[in-house]
Amino acid sequence: MSTDESQNLVTLSIDGKEINAKGGELLIEAAEKAGVFIPRFCYHNRLPQVGMCRMCLVEVKGPRGFSLQPSCYLPVSEAMEVITQSEKVKKAQDGILEFLLINHPLDCPTCDKGGECPLQDQTLTYGPGESRFAEEKRHWEKPIAISELVFLDRERCIQCDRCTRFADVVAGDALIEFIGRGDHTEVNVFPDRPFSSYFSGNTVQICPVGALTATPYRFKARPWDLSQVESSCMACSMGCRIMVQSSQNGLTRYLGLDSDSVNHGWLCDKGRFGFEAVNSADRES
């Protein structure tokens, strides 16, 4: 994409409404700015897009008429015609949600992600009330420790590639990967090589379900019980933006906040988990 093109404004229509967007901008982002939210799981604004979960399918007009296209992968272009609200789109999105849920354990009551889980939220908003899946669900040993800090529950994983993409592309530590094929595709570490990345905690933050959890927060609190305040990390001089969360008068979790000029939402593990020192009984002051 040339820089010229990306600076140009283009006009496209979404559900019959004309909107302007930056040429080259992703359709899912342009739509959101125009007030049209398209559901998504694998899309992450700070990662290269992979179009894998297929939740964001919308109808886009091409040379052979309208077809379903992933809006997280498609850049907008002049005179593009998009439909996000048709029967066809709805059926496709319902279908994806159902496919994601058939093997999902639905153990929300005991899942740390419950209450802040996009899969749970979208299921409650759009999902069917009853399951049509009568078969035995896929089983994995759950959870397994993939490092000293991170636990992986492969039954909850929706194979969105966020953690693996982050580890490879952002952190440069491609220590977790997809293994296997078909509905036995799993995220895992390589034999004898733990996920010992200085940035492993970010994968826990961006996992859209409770498949990745970090030891310091596991079973400590419920998202709706947390108080939170924005702050800066003090572990080093970078000044990454963080959300400091606490429960019952104790620190429970730091989350990275997306600050364009500083940390893009990422934190190193030292910054993210260093708060444990504050709560520690061994503190002298």
Place this chain on the structure above:
Amino acid sequence: MSTKIVTARVDIPNSHTLSVYLEHGGYQSLRKALLEMTPEQVQEEVTASGMLGRGGAGFETGRKWSMLKQDLVRYLVVNGDESEPSTFKDHLLVENDPHQLVEGTLITAYAIGASRAFIYLRGEFALGLERVQSAINEAYAYGAIGRNIFGSGFSVDLVLQPGAGAYICGEETALIESLEGKRGFPRIKPPYFPAVIGLYGAPTIVNNVETMSNVPWIVKNGGQAFAAMGKGRSTGTRLFALSGDVMRPGNYELEMTSKTFRELIYDPDFGGGLKEGRSVKAVIPGGVSAPWIGPDNLDLPLGQDEVAQAGSMLGSGSIIVLDDHTCAVRAAWRITRFFNRESCGQCTPCREGSGWIEKIMHRIELGSGTESDLDLVLDACDNIAPGLTWPPQQTTICVLGPSIPSSVVSAIKMFRDEFMVHIKEEGCPFVH
């Protein structure tokens, strides 16, 4: 006797060796192309031949080559991953005429200006890998590969890469990822056609083994001679891999459209008919990705458009015959199981849908299905290939996804009664 192109030499003893290949006119086409023709002239002959790609999608080869972006570095990749159940035609060509494949590959590299070509061969082809590698070694020693080939000034290197056991690596963009050393995940298209962005980001042509094996003949005899065989868009010959319930399964090279399904199946020189007293129940005409056709279509000529008009595809040219002793439910279940095992796991509908459909089909086959399961299966299929049309639409990244419904939907449409017997009698009525 109809003309044989790609299998002309396969029955000669030691047909895989350079000496036998040279005795039978080997590498003359490469000499002709390099010394007497420009790359454009070679391309023109291939375009004039009208040859459709033999890998499955049936795209015109000349047109594909003309779409190649003219960057400084261009690659040629030969697709020999052949892993679809019932497709075994390339298998014969790599084992019994590897030099023909190498020669076609070299001519193509010259025509498209590739400085490096790769042959990606299915990892399980132990003998094929050995023979193609020794053909490459012999061709290097003979001066047909390497620097300044036959003094023409053209140089190219040819590398053999074994696959690692994934059907999906036959899909051209997954194959490219695999060649790059990555997991075989198909790339999202559009916008990235390999001819624009392919191997290592460079423009790349991907062609099938049989497609490449036709090229020496086309250069020798001219594109017109090739186009004179067959009818309409179906030019030249095709190597049909016939299997299933026939007396003489095997590879048969036939001039396109010259024979019908019935002739291929019943002619004593080809399929030799079915077992005594049996009749054709269904035919899967283009590999297990293709929808089934019924016995009412047996008089269709073996041509690209003819089969497409009947609602299926000639695909990879493999033809499976199911006779009336074969259980349609079981056949469709087994095919679904294959796709589930081979789905790359990348996109939700294919990864999860294939497993779900496989489980329901298996349950029906074992006798614990219900009538509402049929609608459920069809609806799950619809969520992979919306509308269940042919050619299909898809909610998935690549066309492995919409291949899953092909057999299931065909079986339910054509043999609903048989499903009902499984459900009512709580078991499979067939002996197997």
